Amino acid sequence: xxxxxxxLEEALRQAREAARTLALATxxxxxxxxLLLRDGLLQNKERILAANAFDCEQAKAxxxxxxxxxxxxxxxxxxxxxARGVEQVAMLPxxxxxxxxxxxxxxxxxxxxxxxxxxxxxxxxxSRPNVTVDAACLGMKAGNAVVLRGGSDAxxxxxxxxxxxxxxxxGAGLPSCGVTFxxxxxxxxxxxxxxxxxxxxxxxxxxxxxxxxxxxGSAVPVLPHFDGICHTYVDRSADxxxxxxxxxxxxxxxxxxxxxxENLLVHRDIARPFLRALDLRLEAxxxxxxxxxxxxxxxxxxxxxxxxxxRTEYLDLVLAVKVVDSLDEALSxxxxxSSGLADAIVxxxxxxxxxxxxxxxxxxxxxxASTRFTDGFxxxxxxxxxxxxxxxxxxxxxxxxxxxxxxxxxxxxxxxxL
Amino acid sequence: xxxxxxxLEEALRQAREAARTLALATxxxxxxxxLLLRDGLLQNKERILAANAFDCEQAKAxxxxxxxxxxxxxxxxxxxxxARGVEQVAMLPxxxxxxxxxxxxxxxxxxxxxxxxxxxxxxxxxSRPNVTVDAACLGMKAGNAVVLRGGSDAxxxxxxxxxxxxxxxxGAGLPSCGVTFxxxxxxxxxxxxxxxxxxxxxxxxxxxxxxxxxxxGSAVPVLPHFDGICHTYVDRSADxxxxxxxxxxxxxxxxxxxxxxENLLVHRDIARPFLRALDLRLEAxxxxxxxxxxxxxxxxxxxxxxxxxxRTEYLDLVLAVKVVDSLDEALSxxxxxSSGLADAIVxxxxxxxxxxxxxxxxxxxxxxASTRFTDGFxxxxxxxxxxxxxxxxxxxxxxxxxxxxxxxxxxxxxxxxL
Numbered sequence: 001x002x003x004x005x006x007x008l009e010e011a012l013r014q015a016r017e018a019a020r021t022l023a024l025a026t027x028x029x030x031x032x033x034x035l036l037l038r039d040g041l042l043q044n045k046e047r048i049l050a051a052n053a054f055d056c057e058q059a060k061a062x063x064x065x066x067x068x069x070x071x072x073x074x075x076x077x078x079x080x081x082x083a084r085g086v087e088q089v090a091m092l093p094x095x096x097x098x099x100x101x102x103x104x105x106x107x108x109x110x111x112x113x114x115x116x117x118x119x120x121x122x123x124x125x126x127s128r129p130n131v132t133v134d135a136a137c138l139g140m141k142a143g144n145a146v147v148l149r150g151g152s153d154a155x156x157x158x159x160x161x162x163x164x165x166x167x168x169x170x171g172a173g174l175p176s177c178g179v180t181f182x183x184x185x186x187x188x189x190x191x192x193x194x195x196x197x198x199x200x201x202x203x204x205x206x207x208x209x210x211x212x213x214x215x216x217g218s219a220v221p222v223l224p225h226f227d228g229i230c231h232t233y234v235d236r237s238a239d240x241x242x243x244x245x246x247x248x249x250x251x252x253x254x255x256x257x258x259x260x261x262e263n264l265l266v267h268r269d270i271a272r273p274f275l276r277a278l279d280l281r282l283e284a285x286x287x288x289x290x291x292x293x294x295x296x297x298x299x300x301x302x303x304x305x306x307x308x309x310x311r312t313e314y315l316d317l318v319l320a321v322k323v324v325d326s327l328d329e330a331l332s333x334x335x336x337x338s339s340g341l342a343d344a345i346v347x348x349x350x351x352x353x354x355x356x357x358x359x360x361x362x363x364x365x366x367x368x369a370s371t372r373f374t375d376g377f378x379x380x381x382x383x384x385x386x387x388x389x390x391x392x393x394x395x396x397x398x399x400x401x402x403x404x405x406x407x408x409x410x411x412x413x414x415x416x417x418l
Numbered sequence: 419x420x421x422x423x424x425x426l427e428e429a430l431r432q433a434r435e436a437a438r439t440l441a442l443a444t445x446x447x448x449x450x451x452x453l454l455l456r457d458g459l460l461q462n463k464e465r466i467l468a469a470n471a472f473d474c475e476q477a478k479a480x481x482x483x484x485x486x487x488x489x490x491x492x493x494x495x496x497x498x499x500x501a502r503g504v505e506q507v508a509m510l511p512x513x514x515x516x517x518x519x520x521x522x523x524x525x526x527x528x529x530x531x532x533x534x535x536x537x538x539x540x541x542x543x544x545s546r547p548n549v550t551v552d553a554a555c556l557g558m559k560a561g562n563a564v565v566l567r568g569g570s571d572a573x574x575x576x577x578x579x580x581x582x583x584x585x586x587x588x589g590a591g592l593p594s595c596g597v598t599f600x601x602x603x604x605x606x607x608x609x610x611x612x613x614x615x616x617x618x619x620x621x622x623x624x625x626x627x628x629x630x631x632x633x634x635g636s637a638v639p640v641l642p643h644f645d646g647i648c649h650t651y652v653d654r655s656a657d658x659x660x661x662x663x664x665x666x667x668x669x670x671x672x673x674x675x676x677x678x679x680e681n682l683l684v685h686r687d688i689a690r691p692f693l694r695a696l697d698l699r700l701e702a703x704x705x706x707x708x709x710x711x712x713x714x715x716x717x718x719x720x721x722x723x724x725x726x727x728x729r730t731e732y733l734d735l736v737l738a739v740k741v742v743d744s745l746d747e748a749l750s751x752x753x754x755x756s757s758g759l760a761d762a763i764v765x766x767x768x769x770x771x772x773x774x775x776x777x778x779x780x781x782x783x784x785x786x787a788s789t790r791f792t793d794g795f796x797x798x799x800x801x802x803x804x805x806x807x808x809x810x811x812x813x814x815x816x817x818x819x820x821x822x823x824x825x826x827x828x829x830x831x832x833x834x835x836l
Contacts, residue, residue: 242832368831373835
């Protein structure tokens with residue numbers, strides 16, 4: 001084993017040990033640690049911001065884009081928002097110990113299904129330092145030990161945050177290595193993590209295709225949060241004004257996120273008036289339109305879409321638009337091109353709404369609402385740990401519950417199996 | 419691509435297509451297919467038994483053990499039991515479409531979480547031909563397309579069963595490739611399956627360590643059903659007669675299965691009278707005892723246990739026995755040695771029962787009952803698709819629900835995100 005492997009193994013063993021303690025910790029102890037963390041963030045504001053300023057300078061000097069530096073940057077307002085977020089997690093009910101279901105068998109056995117922590121959860125992410133605090137809070141509140149591996153650009157900021165997190169745990173009588181920040185940014189860390197299914201129960205990657213590739217063949221289960229190619233289909237029966245508002249919101253309110261609309265489908269019967277009106281709004285937002293043949297005929301400013309356009313997550317002010325002949329064509333197009341995160345229909349036709357909600361195989365299906373609502377907070381979870389594009393364990397927005405598993409407790413009075 | 423890869427890809431594409439249809443199939447259509455299958459099994463009894471007799475002869479000729487041939491063998495009674503099993507699955511409620519939860523948001527959005535099929539589920543198994551029928555029925559009833567890859571020894575039997583399954587689907591108006599039997603027993607099949615995460619949503623392996631290794635690094639999620647090292651701890655407050663019955667049941671009622679007891683822990687205060695009485699029963703069943711020092715002192719016929727014994731799944735009439743000083747020692751021993759499937763305590767002490775149920779981190783924790791109840795039928799699921807030793811997606815006995823996922827359907831009236 002390399003020195004790095006040895007050091008990591010030791011850290012993971014301590015995390016495993018801490019996970020046993022955290023699994024049994026009371027809600028009050030966990031919430032106390034969270035409130036200490038909130039206070040610690042505010043009390044150490046100067047130190048954190050100084051470390052972050054250094055990180056940001058280094059990032060600029062090494063030629064990072066201004067968008068990148070903006071994601072990395074903390075200021076007083078962002079730090080206070082972070083502290084409020086921590087407080088909000090403390091206010092959420094403890095997911096651990098919830099009895100999900102319970103029943104009595106004919107032989108008298110009483111079975112309950114109880115929510116318990118997953119164990120050791122590793123989060124691998126890039127430059128945003130707020131992920132350090134969010135992932136620590138949510139993972140710990142769900143009774144897990146959390147192993148954090150952030151990007152090298154935020155390393156000084158993350159060190160400060162990690163040290164405050166550890167003292168908050170200790171201050172609440174919880175093991176300080178319940179949240180372990182891996183102070184190593186080598187790619188080898190990911191290769192070690194993904195092999196240690198004995199010490200890590202889940203890896204949550206928050207990053208791009210490079211991270212996806214680095215995790216291929218992982219022995220530890222991975223809950224991916226990857227592409228979002230979201231569609232909106234405007235049916236012929238749609239309230240066109242409503243459809244316009246929904247489309248503008250889905251495309252323009254925050255184009256860089258995974259729940260923004262990338263492909264718009266429009267029924268041919270209402271394509272001309274709808275697209276003409278919508279395009280005035282899109283143009284004002286600076287949205288580039290790439291269209292099918294019929295779209296380009298209706299909107300002279302549109303450029304012809306290629307096959308590649310329908311499969312692209314632009315994350316930008318670009319929209320691919322297609323005129324379709326029927327609901328059937330829309331359904332089949334979406335099931336072929338959607339990344340399975342979120343798709344919407346705007347319609348006033350009950351049968352169309354029902355078919356869309358049944359036949360579209362995506363984590364979230366919207367009827368007369370914007371795909372932008374695909375979000376843990378908007379769903380009412382009070383927190384978000386990512387949006388799963390996976391079909392197993394958790395699908396769609398993930399809150400605290402999705403960081404847990406369950407066990408069965410069976411109470412008897414001497415029953416034996418015949 | 420090799421010829422095999424091409425053929426498999428084509429089969430998996432058809433399964434993916436069939437999955438879309440099956441996901442939307444009504445409960446009645448699926449149940450009609452199941453009842454046709456029940457009838458088909460009974461009507462084609464001669465053909466199936468003839469094919470099976472051939473398989474059994476070949477297996478004997480190639481030197482398979484008699485236990486192996488027994489697992490492979492079908493007779494009239496076993497075939498009729500298989501047909502009754504199919505009928506029972508038809509009688510279960512359809513898991514697809516169940517509304518798991520639903521709520522309204524302050525902005526008026528109505529969110530429901532609806533149970534939907536996983537998609538394409540591949541089951542890889544060995545010689546028991548009843549797995550062919552069980553996996554097909556359960557997977558299909560949960561709305562999935564099922565891809566079956568059985569062992570080479572049962573190939574003729576499986577061909578007959580698969581052809582009856584396909585005609586039953588067709589007879590109910592469902593796609594006949596909704597259940598695809600892969601008539602290829604090469605190991606390469608597993609290597610292809612595990613790479614095609616685009617065409618397969620889940621692999622359920624039912625087999626030993628060789629299969630476990632073959633699936634290492636799978637790009638498709640794997641829901642493992644592997645070792646069962648189950649413990650029973652007899653506390654000092656236990657009703658010793660109850661403890662004796664539970665231990666005899668857990669060890670002797672079917673030693674070859676994963677939920678049988680392998681390690682017995684006994685509190686020192688009651689070790690002597692309890693072990694002396696229990697051993698009379700164990701000896702009568704022919705159980706070999708491997709004990710710690712104190713056990714060997716109490717039971718002269720016991721042989722000293724090695725460290726390896728505490729980590730061994732005997733699946734046989736062998737029991738490792740350890741005398742412990744306290745509940746704490748038992749808890750820590752079990753959490754270190756259990757495979758996390760099922761562990762039991764026999765006690766009349768409420769605090770001990772509560773600590774055991776909270777602190778033992780296994781899929782099923784039993785208080786005053788035999789670990790042998792760790793089973794989908796015994797849990798009341800009406801069916802079983804294996805017992806997961808995994809922490810994600812499903813844990814413990816798996817029924818129909820565990821072969822599904824969910825999606826969110828969000829109904830609005832024009833809401834946009836601020």
